[in-house]
Amino acid sequence: MNRPFRHVVAVMLLMAGLSSGLQAQNSPDEFIRTISQSVLDDLKADRSLQSGDIERLNVLVERKVMPYVDFQRMTALSVGRNWRAATPEQQRALMQEFRRLLLLTYSGAVRQVNDVTFQVRPTRGKPDDDEIIVRTQVVRPGREPILIDYRMQKSGSSWKIFDLNIMGLWLVEHYRNQFAQVVGASGIDGLIQSLREKNQTLAMSGGNAR
8 A cells, every 4th residue: 555545544544533422413524523633632642552552543443433434335335346246254354354454554654643633624515415525634734734535424313434535536446446456356255365465464564564
């Protein structure tokens, strides 16, 4: 995975945490604004998280991220049409390895969050929309801001993130293109194995593999 896209996933997970139950009556941009500050505070207060401690990051992701990301939809969209051809067992394996890929990627980039701030840009959409894109930017001292869009859907009494865009690159599309090539060459099992091997490489390098 290239270095710019590591930052995409890192910021996605960083801003997907939640410390208190936000309800759907909160606007999507307020949802993103509140949750970003919650997780940023956690990261700044815990040096083990800043150092990329994979076990503590796993706890953080389970507690503050996964309940508010439609991860099954994200995985299915990333796998594309091949998702429906996968058996339930293969789908579970894909979700497990894809989740670990994002977690390991996150652990490699989380060390760089101490000096960043987040700004939510004006959101386009109607108040009663069930799906909406929230536009934000990550401000880094002395560097150009990173523009990030979150594609979100209303889910019961809350919002869930299922895709994001950084500087014109959508995460789901990025992975769908990669995954389709692997499936075309070696099938669903080949994709699962490819993800496992990539995760092993990331684990050995501390999340810093290119």
